[in-house]
Amino acid sequence: MARAVPSDASADEAGAERSGDAALLARLRAGDEAAFAELVRTHGGRMLAVARRYLDSEDAAQDCVQEAFMSAFKSLDRFEGRSSLATWLHRITVNAALQVLRRRSHKDEVAIEPWMPSFDEQGFLEGPTVVTAADAEDLLARDDVRAEVRAAIDRLPLSYRNVLLLRDIEGLSIKEVAEMLELTENNAKVRLHRARTALKKQLEPLLNAGAL
């Protein structure tokens, strides 16, 4: 899973992060209990935020983070330090969340069809003809926009939301997404498109204000 060091981290910060990681890692490998507590306090918050993207209840997110730590502890010896501890734990959290979702049934998922575009009998699109000039960055400066985007993503059926999160947020390739979710590449691509389209449809009042 390709995930770069956060873009705002300069080389120096990344270097400092690595040496801090190395010291903590040595204590973890030595079985120092205080080091485990420190790891949870340092990284648990971010991991919870990630788990909440995939899982719809706070309990499930907490359990997921706990499981993620357990699997991290088990593979401490295999951590090679090629990424930062933060990146490594992030990846483990995503995997743990997907594992939780795999165990669930998707029978009561909401349908995605109502968010799909409609075409007239000639195959022409009926939809808004105006789009806001504001770019994403400007829009995201508003609290109401952030809340609405988050709610719209959370409303997506899980099997679509996962594809969107893995491709657009985690930056995996479609091939990698397909492998992780045990889908064909084409299926993953169709789901990705529908997820983005459903997100767009829900955000129409924001993106296409004054249209229709």
Add this chain to the structure above:
Amino acid sequence: MGAGRLGRRLKAVTMRRMPGMITCAEFERFVVDHYEGALSEPERRRFERHMALCPPCRVSWQSYRKAVALGRGLFAEEDRDAPAPVDEGLVAAVLAARRDE
């Protein structure tokens, strides 16, 4: 509304007569590949030609890109911001689970 219908019918007739012109439904099937940079050169030209002549598809494409950018931007911001402090209950739970392993 009547003018809209007439406008659409005119558009349908005009666009149908143009060589290589695709319908909006066909345009829609190209969108994800265009976003991913996976269209062949002839496909990309057909996509661009349709978009140049069809305001709803042009707006739909721009909205699609903005919707993705909003999702990306939102989570990038969350990743940058310092998270809320970890509940000590979680710390205790993780340490207890580790002892039980």
